[in-house]
Amino acid sequence: MRNxxxxxxxxxxxxxxxxxKLVNGDLGTIYDINDITKWSLSKSGLITHKxxxxxxxxxxEEGQIKKMKPLPGAAxxxxxxxxxxxxxxxxxxxxDAQIQxxxxxxxxxxxxxYEHPVIFxxxxxxxxxxxxxxxxxxxxxxKPTNIEQVKKHVPECECIYLNTNELPSSESPNVSHYYVNxxxxxxxxxxxxx
Numbered sequence: 212m213r214n215x216x217x218x219x220x221x222x223x224x225x226x227x228x229x230x231x232k233l234v235n236g237d238l239g240t241i242y243d244i245n246d247i248t249k250w251s252l253s254k255s256g257l258i259t260h261k262x263x264x265x266x267x268x269x270x271x272e273e274g275q276i277k278k279m280k281p282l283p284g285a286a287x288x289x290x291x292x293x294x295x296x297x298x299x300x301x302x303x304x305x306x307d308a309q310i311q312x313x314x315x316x317x318x319x320x321x322x323x324x325y326e327h328p329v330i331f332x333x334x335x336x337x338x339x340x341x342x343x344x345x346x347x348x349x350x351x352x353x354k355p356t357n358i359e360q361v362k363k364h365v366p367e368c369e370c371i372y373l374n375t376n377e378l379p380s381s382e383s384p385n386v387s388h389y390y391v392n393x394x395x396x397x398x399x400x401x402x403x404x405x
Contacts, residue, residue: 212297213348215403216330216341216361219302219312221353222373223289224279233275234258234266250354268305276304276311281319284396289320292403296348300329301341339364349403371399 220226231242234252242257249255253263270276289298304312309331316329330341339360342350350361351371358370 212295214299214345215292215296216299216301216338216345216347216350217289218338218352218354218357219300220279222351223281223285223300224315225282226279229275229279230266230270233270233273237266237269250356271305271308271311274311276308277315277318279315282396284400286319288396288400292400295404299341299345299347301332301338301350301352302329303332303338337364342368351399371402373399 217223227244227247230252231244234240234257235242238258240257242252246257247255251263252258253260258266292298300312300316302312309329313329330345332338332341337360338350338352338357342361343364347365347368349369349371350358350365351373352358352361353373355372358372361368361370
C-alpha cells in the first residue's frame with residue numbers, strides 16, 4: 212500500500228472561514244477569501260506577521276481547531292482513498308493544538324484513522340523530511356514553500372497544490388495545481404484514485 216501525505220489547514224479542514232471570522236471580529240474588518248492574494252493574511256498585507264502569530268495563538272486557545280469543519284468532499288474522499296493508500300496527515304501545530312487536532316480527526320473520520328498517524332512538523336522537522344521518510348507517492352498542501360521543499364527532498368513525489376491564487380515559485384512536471392473554488396476534492400479524488 213502506497214503512502215499519501217496530506218496537510219490539514221486549507222486542505223482537509225476549512226481553516227480560513229473561522230480564522231477570518233476571528234480576525235474580522237477583533238479588528239472590525241470585513242476581509243473575505245478574495246482579499247487574500249498570497250498564501251497568508253500577513254503576506255497579503257491584511258495583518259502583520261506579529262498579528263498573525265497572535266491570532267493563531269488565540270485561535271488555538273479558544274479551541275477553534277476543534278470547531279473547524281472538513282472541506283466539502285474531503286472526508287468522503289479520504290474514506291474511499293484509505294482503501295488503496297495509507298494516509299498520513301502532515302501538519303504544523305503548536306503543542307497546545309496537537310490534542311485538538313487528533314480529537315477533530317477522530318470526530319470527522321472516525322477511530323479507523325488512528326491507524327493513519329498525524330505527523331507534526333516543526334522548524335527542526337520539515338514536511339519535506341516527513342514526505343521523504345514516508346516515501347509518499349502523493350503530497351497535498353496549500354503552502355507554496357512546502358511544495359517546493361518536498362520537491363527538493365523527494366523529486367519523484369507527485370505534489371498537488373491547493374490554494375486560492377499563489378503558485379509555487381518554481382515549476383515542476385510533478386506539481387498539479389487546483390484552486391479552492393474548483394471543487395478540488397472531487398478533482399483530487401479523480402487524480403489519485405487507483
